[in-house]
Amino acid sequence: MEHKKINLTLKVWRQQNAQSKGSFTEYKVSVSPDSSFLEMLDDINNDLEKKNLEPITFESDCREGICGTCGLVINGQPHGPIPRIATCQLHMRNFKDGDIIYVEPFRAKAFPIIKDLMVDRSAMDRVMEAGGFISVNTLSVPDGNAIPIPKEIASEAMDAAQCIGCGACVAACKNASAMLFVSAKVSQFALLPQGQPERYKRVESMVKVMDEYGFGSCSNTYACEAECPKGVSVKNIARMNREYFMAKVKSQNVE
Amino acid sequence: MSWVWKSLNSSIGKKLVMAITGVALMLFLIIHLAGNMSLYGGKDAFNNYVRLLEHIKPFIRVIEVILASVFVFHIFNGTRLWIENKQARPQGYSVNGSRKNTDVFSRTAFITGSIVFIFLVIHLQTIWYKFNYSGSELDLYTITTEWFQVWWYAALYFISVLLLGFHLNHGFQSAFQTFGWNHKKYFPFIEKLGTVYALIMTIGFGSIPVYFFFFGGK
Ligand code: SF4
Numbered sequence: 496m497e498h499k500k501i502n503l504t505l506k507v508w509r510q511q512n513a514q515s516k517g518s519f520t521e522y523k524v525s526v527s528p529d530s531s532f533l534e535m536l537d538d539i540n541n542d543l544e545k546k547n548l549e550p551i552t553f554e555s556d557c558r559e560g561i562c563g564t565c566g567l568v569i570n571g572q573p574h575g576p577i578p579r580i581a582t583c584q585l586h587m588r589n590f591k592d593g594d595i596i597y598v599e600p601f602r603a604k605a606f607p608i609i610k611d612l613m614v615d616r617s618a619m620d621r622v623m624e625a626g627g628f629i630s631v632n633t634l635s636v637p638d639g640n641a642i643p644i645p646k647e648i649a650s651e652a653m654d655a656a657q658c659i660g661c662g663a664c665v666a667a668c669k670n671a672s673a674m675l676f677v678s679a680k681v682s683q684f685a686l687l688p689q690g691q692p693e694r695y696k697r698v699e700s701m702v703k704v705m706d707e708y709g710f711g712s713c714s715n716t717y718a719c720e721a722e723c724p725k726g727v728s729v730k731n732i733a734r735m736n737r738e739y740f741m742a743k744v745k746s747q748n749v750e
Numbered sequence: 751m752s753w754v755w756k757s758l759n760s761s762i763g764k765k766l767v768m769a770i771t772g773v774a775l776m777l778f779l780i781i782h783l784a785g786n787m788s789l790y791g792g793k794d795a796f797n798n799y800v801r802l803l804e805h806i807k808p809f810i811r812v813i814e815v816i817l818a819s820v821f822v823f824h825i826f827n828g829t830r831l832w833i834e835n836k837q838a839r840p841q842g843y844s845v846n847g848s849r850k851n852t853d854v855f856s857r858t859a860f861i862t863g864s865i866v867f868i869f870l871v872i873h874l875q876t877i878w879y880k881f882n883y884s885g886s887e888l889d890l891y892t893i894t895t896e897w898f899q900v901w902w903y904a905a906l907y908f909i910s911v912l913l914l915g916f917h918l919n920h921g922f923q924s925a926f927q928t929f930g931w932n933h934k935k936y937f938p939f940i941e942k943l944g945t946v947y948a949l950i951m952t953i954g955f956g957s958i959p960v961y962f963f964f965f966g967g968k
């Protein structure tokens with residue numbers, strides 16, 4: 496079935512590097528409603544390259560909503576207007592002919608702009624290195640059901656583990672707080688037996704690194720949950736708070 | 751003990767300070783409103799209430815000192831968080847999408863809090879100061895109700911209380927989220943309780959200037 500193309504005006508943030516001042520550049524496009532948002536940007540880039548102009552820099556990898564690499568702020572909303580999807584899964588059928596679409600990078604002090612729509616999210620990796628893991632011996636794979644875990648607990652841990660580390664929660668939060676992300680990572684381990692040995696050390700050091708990178712503090716507006724492509728719940732933030740308080744009371748760390 | 755200090759100054763610690771002081775202030779508001787209701791009992795009822803407070807002044811003083819420090823912590827910490835949170839995003843978005851993913855109560859907590867603070871200063875100056883530094887045979891009922899005849903004071907009181915309601919509607923559930931009580935067993939109830947509490951406070955305090963402005967307390 497042939498679909499009519501829709502005409503859109505795109506205002507895309509262009510910025511040479513972290514130091515330079517960026518601004519919006521306007522692109523008029525005629526695009527199939529079946530195209531994805533990133534495919535549309537690919538098309539624009541092909542055109543730009545043909546004209547020997549600098550293509551728009553943006554990130555993507557899997558393009559199936561599982562890697563967390565893509566991430567644009569579309570008309571003020573991270574990952575665009577449709578809830579529970581990543582930018583790569585957003586299709587142009589969700590826009591109307593004649594729409595003006597503003598495309599901006601994730602903005603946060605902890606996410607400096609590399610170029611155009613691409614930001615440096617390595618602060619999140621540093622938080623993960625601080626405790627987003629369990630220490631195990633690398634021998635043969637352990638038996639999957641050696642440790643019995645109730646279904647409800649396993650499901651809750653899985654819900655938290657769905658986080659793809661995209662950073663949309665930071666981008667959405669008016670305080671650029673990373674608490675939804677960090678709490679998802681804290682929760683997925685805190686809920687399971689395998690996470691217990693490092694439970695308190697984990698939350699203490701992950702929160703410490705999070706603070707060092709200048710993410711804001713949560714003020715419970717819940718914008719993060721609304722924009723998270725995986726629907727990670729703010730209940731995880733409550734759990735992280737509980738974990739943090741318990742860690743402060745119980746841990747051996749007197750620093 | 752430096753870990754205590756450091757913990758309270760972490761991102762989560764600062765939230766905890768906001769939540770604890772917030773809950774303390776919410777308890778105070780209940781008592782304050784209960785006392786204010788005696789205004790509806792007329793001159794004698796209210797002045798007797800004031801006399802009772804006068805009677806237990808040493809106790810009231812202690813409460814006042816605690817209350818003042820709670821206020822200072824709440825305001826100081828809230829302002830600090832607001833500044834730091836602004837710094838966490840040096841360059842804002844050109845298109846603001848916050849209407850689509852947050853409610854007005856949480857978005858505006860700092861603004862509503864600031865306006866309530868301005869009101870608080872005026873309120874202390876007009877009523878509390880009189881209570882403390884006028885002679886013993888004080889007719890606070892007349893002083894208070896006369897203030898409510900002043901249109902701008904009545905309006906300011908009413909608007910501040912309305913915004914306080916916004917602030918409380920966010921603050922109540924927010925405090926318990928910070929405490930870590932967001933649990934499917936309790937939280938839906940806490941959220942409802944918070945809205946009911948905010949409504950009672952808004953209607954309770956808000957009715958006073960309306961009543962005395964339009965009916966002059968007669
Ligand atoms: S919590 Fe959601 S929005 Fe935040 S990084 Fe994880 S997947 Fe992205």
Ligand code: FES
Pocket residue numbers: 554555556557558559560561562563564565566581582583584
């Ligand atoms: S490119 Fe992998 S989630 Fe969008």
